[in-house]
Amino acid sequence: MIDNNRAISGFSVSDINKAREFYGNKLQLKVMDGVMGLLELHVGNGNPIIIYPKENHQPATFTVLNFPVENIEETVDQLSAKGITFERYEGFNHDSKGIARSDEGPSIAWFKDPSGNILSIIQPTD
Structure with a gap:
């Protein structure tokens, strides 16, 4: 039977070294080298x-x-200072920083890793 406490998610990138730099240095997340040339985030x-x-x-x-954050404006400013640009998608009301705001859900800002994968920061609603 499948052990639901042991599931692991993953995704691909075109350049593992650029991914290591992006996730480890720009996003300042804990990145470790795994087996067979994989990275573990x-x-x-x-x-x-x-x-x-x-x-x-x-x-x-x-x-x-998706990365939940306490202060989306502060996090957008910090990431922007590191050269990260934020995406704008049709159908969303984005402010000048690229943060999509809605009365129906959390504030969210999307950006891409060097391989074009879409990531987001989200400030949950109370």
């Missing part, structure tokens, strides 16, 4: 997220990782 207390190189990588057309 350690967030929270759960299982690591696996990042693996793929020669014919195609970025996902959906958000692969």
Whole structure:
């Protein structure tokens, strides 16, 4: 039977070294080298997220990782200072910083890793 406490998520990148630099240095997350050339992204207390190189990588057309933050404006400013640009998607009301705001849900800002995978920071509503 599948042990639901042991699931591991993963996604591909086109360049593992650029991914290591981006996730480890720009986002300042804990990144460890794994077996077979994989990277392990350690967030929270759960299982690591696996990042693996793929020669014919195609970025996902959906958000692969969402990071809850306490202050989205401060986090956008910090990431922008590191050269990260924020995406704007049709159908969302973005402010001047690229933060999508809605009365129906959390504030969210999307950005991409060097391989084009979509990530987001989210400030949960109270």
